[in-house]
Amino acid sequence: xxxxxxxxxxxxxxxxxxxxxxxxxxxxxxxxxxSQMVGVDATAEQREQIRHDLGLDQPFYAQFGRFVAGAVxxxxxxSLKQGRPVGELMRERVPATLELSFVSGALAVLVGVPLGxxxxxxxxxxxxxxxxxxxxxxISLPTFFIGVVLILVFGVEAGWxxxxxxxxxxxxxxxxxxxxxxxxxxxxxxxxxxxxxLFQLALIIRLVRGEMLEVLRSDFIHFARARxxxxxxxxFRHALRNALxxxxxxxxxxxxxxxxxALVTETVFQWPGMGLLFAQAVAFADVPVMAAYLCLIALxxxxxxxxxxxxxLLIDPRVRSKI
Amino acid sequence: MSQPVLEVRxxxxxxxxxxxxxxxxxxxxxxxxxxxxxxxLGLVGESGAGKSxxxxxxxxxxxxxxxxxxxxxRFSGQRIDRLPEAEIRVLRGSRIGAVFQDPMTALDPLMTxxxxxxxxxxxxxxxxxxxxxxxxxxxxxxxxxxxxxxRLSQYPHQFSGGMRQRVVLALxxxxxxxxxxxxxxxxxxxxxxxxxxxxxxRELCDARGxxxxxxxxxxxxxxxxxxxxxxxxxxxxxxxxxxDDVLERPAHxxxxxxxxxxxxxxxxxxxxxxxxxxxxxxPAAVPEGCxxxxxxxxxxxxxxxxxxxxxxxxxxxxxxxFPNRSWSxxxxxxxxxxxxARP
Numbered sequence: 001x002x003x004x005x006x007x008x009x010x011x012x013x014x015x016x017x018x019x020x021x022x023x024x025x026x027x028x029x030x031x032x033x034x035s036q037m038v039g040v041d042a043t044a045e046q047r048e049q050i051r052h053d054l055g056l057d058q059p060f061y062a063q064f065g066r067f068v069a070g071a072v073x074x075x076x077x078x079s080l081k082q083g084r085p086v087g088e089l090m091r092e093r094v095p096a097t098l099e100l101s102f103v104s105g106a107l108a109v110l111v112g113v114p115l116g117x118x119x120x121x122x123x124x125x126x127x128x129x130x131x132x133x134x135x136x137x138x139i140s141l142p143t144f145f146i147g148v149v150l151i152l153v154f155g156v157e158a159g160w161x162x163x164x165x166x167x168x169x170x171x172x173x174x175x176x177x178x179x180x181x182x183x184x185x186x187x188x189x190x191x192x193x194x195x196x197x198l199f200q201l202a203l204i205i206r207l208v209r210g211e212m213l214e215v216l217r218s219d220f221i222h223f224a225r226a227r228x229x230x231x232x233x234x235x236f237r238h239a240l241r242n243a244l245x246x247x248x249x250x251x252x253x254x255x256x257x258x259x260x261x262a263l264v265t266e267t268v269f270q271w272p273g274m275g276l277l278f279a280q281a282v283a284f285a286d287v288p289v290m291a292a293y294l295c296l297i298a299l300x301x302x303x304x305x306x307x308x309x310x311x312x313l314l315i316d317p318r319v320r321s322k323i
Numbered sequence: 324m325s326q327p328v329l330e331v332r333x334x335x336x337x338x339x340x341x342x343x344x345x346x347x348x349x350x351x352x353x354x355x356x357x358x359x360x361x362x363x364l365g366l367v368g369e370s371g372a373g374k375s376x377x378x379x380x381x382x383x384x385x386x387x388x389x390x391x392x393x394x395x396x397r398f399s400g401q402r403i404d405r406l407p408e409a410e411i412r413v414l415r416g417s418r419i420g421a422v423f424q425d426p427m428t429a430l431d432p433l434m435t436x437x438x439x440x441x442x443x444x445x446x447x448x449x450x451x452x453x454x455x456x457x458x459x460x461x462x463x464x465x466x467x468x469x470x471x472x473x474r475l476s477q478y479p480h481q482f483s484g485g486m487r488q489r490v491v492l493a494l495x496x497x498x499x500x501x502x503x504x505x506x507x508x509x510x511x512x513x514x515x516x517x518x519x520x521x522x523x524x525r526e527l528c529d530a531r532g533x534x535x536x537x538x539x540x541x542x543x544x545x546x547x548x549x550x551x552x553x554x555x556x557x558x559x560x561x562x563x564x565x566x567d568d569v570l571e572r573p574a575h576x577x578x579x580x581x582x583x584x585x586x587x588x589x590x591x592x593x594x595x596x597x598x599x600x601x602x603x604x605x606p607a608a609v610p611e612g613c614x615x616x617x618x619x620x621x622x623x624x625x626x627x628x629x630x631x632x633x634x635x636x637x638x639x640x641x642x643x644x645f646p647n648r649s650w651s652x653x654x655x656x657x658x659x660x661x662x663x664a665r666p
Binding site for chain 1: 384420
């Protein structure tokens, strides 16, 4: 068991190393940050001077070495655009993104799993039909479009909800702030959270429904009926638990992609999270910010994967006995 | 004889097609049988003859649009074919138990064997968790699972195939049923384990007086543990009687054909295995008259028309106009030779 966890941690570290290398290497080619930093009338000597000050004239491996050495200490260098430490910029933005992502994820799971179960058990009910229609919309409509429509309907036409920014936040100290403690914060959070959740929600409904239908056809459910168990016990004690085994994996992975894909939603709603920071950094070829963002996303994915693996041990006794 | 535990009279089952323009498929076309307490009735026949379907109909577990369209099922004298789901569910697992073919997939993989036993026991009897667990251990013990108390906390995948089938049997016996429907209970097991599980069936049946409907296609299994046997063909019983009578002295040409197609160990090797010509008709294309007539060597004009009723001939019931009556005079040669004839 301990060996299993250690092995997974080692794999996670290797993945992070690979991602940091790739992200660092790729961003060498997105553009020349120096030309963005200086005016058009800067002389060649001035440009060379800046290049030298930033260490951009050193060979690639030396730059990468410096990047990694700093990164493991949480030091990603200075933003080329804002001149502030990248770590500090990130710390300001992380709470907003995490808040948005977790509320979206919770929304998708709390609404998606029950709807999936209902549409598997009572396949012909109106609720099942409505859930399937909703999931079709969620799967096929692009996120930015959903966001724009929600802004138009609830923000502009009805005027019920704000469509911009994060609203009133409460500082928790240590650079963390939250909008979850104020009504205004929640009002701002609602539209972006729904926008971000809709695709995941649709996916979870379909996944849970499919898995439930599969499990309900299986021999042990048939035998459970022959044992005279109540429908409630058959559906929720036996069928749902078995259906959730693969669903947990997908939900875990999707939580990672929610954080990553928050970028689009954050841009549409001008949500001051990491995604928006990244989008702005790309426009400026702000390499340290971009690299730090990618490394952070990779860290999130790797951590979630690890958590899913461990969760698997908890729910499936067959996996437990194999390691 | 006292009242049979199970009486099935002219049972008809049809499957409604999801497409409205198609007529329902008649899959059981009038099945009649009785099972007395402590008796094991074997149901044999080719795949699709309706053996499993008969068991499922008795359990009220017809799936995929199947419904009882005629006849009646009586359990201890009470009609159960029209009971609402809530009432038949109370019978299921408590007074009518079931064992299915594949013990590898019949148990919930995420739940310990003990939890599944306790859950079943507590569905049918008012017992505390603690009492139910003790009862579960004694049930496992009674089906021959060694170290029963310790194995309660193990998961199904930690049991071998034979042990799992014992667990399934323990689950089926949890409500101390009067009738056990066993659908191919040994087909998925190794031959050596098969014999043990069959012996266990016989033992439980004798000790508790449980009536058993044993669905199988293995004549060896029938010869080994059944008291009586019903041979099914195309949704009907074509011959039913004691195992000795039917297996030793078959009267219906289909039973004869079925027994002849079992290769015997001691017979000289033939260049090709004997088989009944043709195939059993699909439910949608059952011919008029006796369903077996297109494959029957004795078929006459009368076989192509009308109904062929089950009639008593030489100690058993046969649905045939030309049953083999030559056995009436022969002396019984005992049950053992039938057992030897199995593959």
